[in-house]
Amino acid sequence: MELSTLQALNVARASRRAAVVVTDLSEGTSQAFIEGDRIRAEWAAPVSEVLHSGRPRLLTIEERALFFNVHLPPPRIVAIGAVHISQALSRLAPVAGFDMAVIDPRTAFATAERFHGVELLADWPEDVLPDRPLDRYTALAALTHDPKIDDYPLRAALEAGCFYVGALGSRKTHAARSERLQTQGVATEAVARIKAPIGLDIGAASPAEIAVAVLAEIIGALRRRDVDLPAEGGK
Amino acid sequence: MQNEPNILDPLAVAETWHEQGRAVALATVIETWGSAPRPVGSHLVIDGEGNFQGSVSGGCVEGAVIAEAADVITSGTPRLLEFGVADETAWRVGLSCGGRIRVYVERIDG
Known part of the structure; x- marks a missing residue:
């Protein structure tokens, strides 16, 4: 070589x-x-x-x-929101071979006690992501329900081409979110990439079950993602 | 500490060793049958003195690969090695797990 x-x-x-x-x-x-x-x-x-x-x-x-x-870069999951679902997801993700990080500016949520052994960033996504950019081998799950926290990382994930972008919230919440993101200049096709309501439809009820549904959806997106390979014309 | 490669990353080690002026060979598992201890694509990096990092088996055939790597470093011609229970030499060097592997050894040139 x-x-x-x-x-x-x-x-x-x-x-x-x-x-x-x-x-x-x-x-x-x-x-x-x-x-x-x-x-x-x-x-x-x-x-x-x-x-x-x-x-x-x-x-x-x-x-x-x-x-x-x-x-391949090791796949990772970035969860926005140090919420109950993220706690379960933080335990499941390493088992499935994913690195995991949790971002939440609310210091009452983002505590080491709640997220033992997980990379935890108690700061605004706006402040964290420029230093730790999202990429094509990152899955982003926005789990706070709060546009003030979720919207920026959702836009950043779509821009970075994350292989998975999911957001918690009902269809109604998501319709409002889609409209908001488009007003902020995100293309309609990009907004359509957001998986919402988040997670595979397995009737998940508890936070742990929702975490399983989200992880399964992330694995599906990883294995079936678009690979960026322009075909060569000449030579 | 920037110059210290992660010793668990054979490809980073290979580049650093080359920068240090050491002759470097890279061994890669290209095919396995049965219960092979390291998956296809695994790397072992060897220098001209026989130092090595990484693995192509569970420590069973590394010795033989390192010996072959010395020839590859001298000649510059890559070699394709096969180890397994069907091969008496390989049995002696000990791929006792019962698997068979093929290993490609090449020199880093440049």
């Missing part, structure tokens, strides 16, 4: 971008593709597949043995 390939790969990993390294085993050559890069048409399908599954593949294409190794 060329040093430049290794460096490109490490830069992508450090900045939480997905990367695929394609190694031609007979020729001993390697190429790194960072998500968003142009890619040879005959490799588009396997690269897309490994980006979705997160599992590398060894394939023979045009009589060449090719190894597609995939490096």
Whole structure:
């Protein structure tokens, strides 16, 4: 592997971008593709597949043995609101392999006692997110019901292309929220990406059950997300 | 502390070692059968002195991979290694879990 390939790969990993390294085993050559890069048409399908599954593949294409190794950023969940549902979600998320962070400016909610062992940021999302930006491998769940706290991170999540954006609230609450976000200049298609009412429809009633429904919806979004891979025209 | 790579991240170690002027080989698990201890895509990084970080098995075949890596570092030609119970040498070096793995070893050039 060329040093430049290794460096490109490490830069992508450090900045939480997905990367695929394609190694031609007979020729001993390697190429790194960072998500968003142009890619040879005959490799588009396997690269897309490994980006979705997160599992590398060894394939023979045009009589060449090719190894597609995939490096995905660890997925994480950012919950807005240190509420009862977030407490349950904070315990479930690590089991399913997610990093978890909780943001809430209300210091009565965001206490270490309520969120033991979880990354807890007792501050406004406006103050936290610029230093800890959301990205494509982050799921954002807005759980406070309070537009003053929820609206900004929802806009930030849609802008960052988070693989999941969900918001707690009834259909009526969400209709008002959608209208508000559009007034703030968020495109209609972007607003339509928000999952609300939040969580898979399993009839969840308790905060813990709602947390399960939210986590399941997040897993579904991760495994079925759009992978940004423009097909290459020439070459 | 910026120059100290996370020793649990073989790819970061490989880059740092190369920057330090050390010869570096990268081993990658490319295929597994049966109960292989490390999944496909796992990395082991080896320098010219035989220092290593990461893993391609549960410690069973690393010794053999490190020996092969020394040749790869010298020649610059990648190698494809196979270990498993079907292979007597491999049995000796001990992939006793009953699995089989194929490992690709290449030099970092640049």
